[in-house]
Amino acid sequence: MSKQNQKELKKSKKASASKKSSSEKLVEGSQDIIIVDHLSKSFKLPTERSWGLKQAIFNRLKGIKGYTKQEVLKDISFTVKKGEFLGIVGRNGSGKSTLLKILAQIYTPDSGSITVHGSLVPFIELGVGFNPELTGRENVYMNGAMLGFSNEEMDQMFDDIVEFAELAPFMDQKLKNYSSGMQVRLAFSIAIRARGDILILDEILAVGDAAFQEKCNQYFASLDKSQTVILVTHSMENVREFCDRAILIDQGKIIEEGDPEVVADAYLKLFS
Template identity: 50%
Template sequence: MNTQQMVLQVEEISKSFFIPEMIVNTLRERFITSLFKRKLTLHEHQILKAVSFSVEKGQFLGIIGSNGSGKSTLLKIISGIYVPDQGNIIMKAKLVPFLELGVGFNPELTGRENIFLNGIILGMTRKEVTHLFEKIVEFSELKEFLDLKLKNYSSGMQLRLAFAIAVHVHADIYIFDEVLAVGDLHFQQKCLQVFEEFRRKGVSIILVSHNLEQIKNFCDQVIWLDNGKVRMMGDPEPVVSEYIKAS
């Protein structure tokens, strides 16, 4: 690998969460627990186990795996939301994460106000957001809904607005978690066109998707996460084929 072109290196990342064995949900359960002075014991659940990989400039990396395999946790560690228990993240470029729908939005604000809020959260200045505002609105195709509160938007509308903001933030590497899972076919095609434009510009993408055809069509390399470990990594076709066989 050409280290001069590397934009991200993930080194031996491990992450665990501690889950209480006794689940206390109701006031009655809390009272009984308090009355008998029962202590909650915590069980360590390891989500990621020594995960390592690198991303080069302009590379499209796909991450596949069943629910609970550690994909979302890995993306949050790369994005700086979680801190790993072990290992290192070496970031050599500006990253924009597009993770959970609604993150960086305020449902009580209008679409117009949320463009500024989310743009600033993603690293733009107010001046930059103002300069790009019309392009963001045009891409989202939500002009007539801009002055509605976000809580009145459908999930598809929120996705279109969030994606429109994210792709107008200058970055060298983007993370997309199931971005094509919500939205109509027309919007999905717009997303794919943006991916192609990113490829031409040498922008790197980490894409998590359950749509294996999209992974095969757009990614240069694929990582299969299984129970928190890298089970297989390489060209899309063989990795996806082995994943399907094991499913």
């Protein structure tokens, strides 16, 4: 591995160590593995009137705000039990990915808190943790390091990861030459082989082809209760088949929660 790559590995290991220490707040004997308590998040969106330094100074003097505030999550509370498969559903733009990013400590909430009892493996956005200039092999090691695994641990997992992704012939090619579906396969294989306590999955799986989606579905069906999964999806088939419980978010609020059948019906009603 080149010096530059070793440097990158070191950096990502550091990042992962600090991430772990802040997310792992262990409470003995608790069955709730995630507790989300009165969480709210908004984004400031710059308006045309904020363009340029002159305008910004003028706005400030006049007391004009150069942005509008968009409330994306409003007072969200829920818990996830150890071993539970939780589905999160909602229309485009309802706040699901933002919620996952707060869970994964990519975003900080405006108010409220999140407590996570265990290690969390996020699989949220394609490209996060991947370097297009490195080979598939190097990216596996780098991604593993970001999740807190040593080189030796990754050596043990490597063949298994490549086999699940079905990408053996491509491991020494640069990632920038992979299709987006191939990248998803590699990232998903790393995420599931990493066996964190909690696996967080965004809709991104939909990028994989039919055979890979089927493989993912088989993986979901094979899960025992040692793995907690949070899945954001628009597939009510997946919600009904795999989820123990589901949450429907609309305009940043939970509007239905509980039985996957009931939540899936409520989701479909939004469009009728």
